Amino acid sequence: MLPQEFIDGITVLVMFGLRVGIPLALTLAFGYWLEKKLSPRRKQEEEQIEAPRGVRASEKIIQLHCWDVNRCDTAKRAQCAAYKHPELPCWLALQAEGEKVREECFTCALYKPKAKAA
Structure with a gap:
């Protein structure tokens, strides 16, 4: 027959295992279920973001420069960070040169963020 101290030690270990193991198992099961549920949605979003084949992202964007929009002369362009x-x-070029974004930038059409499609 086993001594009572040994049985008490085994009981404490089993109770500790249940105390830690059951919440851990439930957390892992919930995480696995949540990952499986969200995985198709993530794949669908990635497919929507993917650019059409054969067209580069840089070819889809027509780059407008502020000196073209503001019709700056060549002397002013030579001093311009953009x-x-x-x-x-242009506003990032100003910051790259150590300058601050100018007040006129906030009202410029090139600076305003485009509205996201709903």
Whole structure:
């Protein structure tokens, strides 16, 4: 026959295992179920975002530069941070050069974010 201390130790270990194991198993099961439920939705969103085959994303966007919109002369363009960094939007080019975004940028059509389609 086993000593009472050994049985008490086994009982404590089993109770601890139940105390930790059941919540852990429930959490893992809920996470697995949630992942399976959300996985088709994520795949569907990725398919909608994917660009049509054969068309590059850079070909779909027509780049407008602020110096074209504002009709800046060549002397003003030479000093302009946006003209030095045509790959960046003009307000980001200003920040890249260490300048702050100007007040006129906030009312410019190139600065305003486009409304998202619902």
